[in-house]
Amino acid sequence: MEAQLILALITLLFLLLAWYVKKKVVPHLKGHLGELSVSLRLKSLSKKDYIVLNDVLLKIAESSTQIDHIVISKTGIYVIETKHLKGWIHGHENSEYWKQTIFHHKYRFKNPIKQNNIHVHALKKVLSDYPQIEYYPIVVLTGSAVLKNLTNWSPVIYSNQLIRVIRESDKDITLSFDQMARISDQLNRIRLRGKKENKAHVRRIKKKEWEELTKETCPKCGNYLIKRKGRFGEFYGCSAFPKCTYSRNIVAGN
DSSP: OHHHHHHHHHHHHHHHHHHHIIIIIHHHHHHHHHHHHHHHHHTTSOTTTEEEEEEEEEEETTEEEEEEEEEEESSOEEEEEEEEEOSEEEEETTOSEEEEEETTEEEEEEOHHHHHHHHHHHHHHHTTTOTTOOEEEEEEEEETOEEEEEEOSSOEEEGGGHHHHHHHHOOSOOOOHHHHHHHHHHHHHHOBOSHHHHHHHHHHHHHHHHHHEEEEEOTTTOOEEEEEEETTEEEEEETTTTTOOOEEEOOTTO
């Protein structure tokens, strides 16, 4: 009997470890793998014409934002959001969430264009002494993802297109190399570094996600409703989406 109990406990611990690795460790490693592949591609840019900063964490007021890659050129600043995904990707520029289809399963993730717009806004605040800067937000897909039914006017590209897109966009000169270097120095001075700061950033993100939950519950499954934005305006959606697809329009004044 004691041996069976020990075996059951070992099995339970193994299942918990497998769940943790699948849900926490693997996605984290995949994200880093995508960022690393883009960082390696950016190394091919000439250091005489470009300054590249990777994994830049900035604190803005009581919040913080993590920018995967910043490329400073004489034309302006390229702000790059990397997504390491597989399957088919569906979405709209103004939607709060996009969908990822893998075989017959659908998953949702936050609209990377909107995420990158937040990064651009943060950089504009930090670099307010340079009003002439042009910003070029780019979403880069790594992995085996295929763009399907995507409605966008901001660039969403595959990683093998990145260098060509940057070089083709480089036309008008708005910054001298001295200005580029000063901008890089300024960002390096204020960026947050270390595990402690990264953990604090993750806590702030989770707190914000929690605050987005409403006190109302879904009439279909009982999970909390979240206020979201779609192409037709705001609505309440179930926090268990895509397992539960309940949604309700927001009445004006509510």
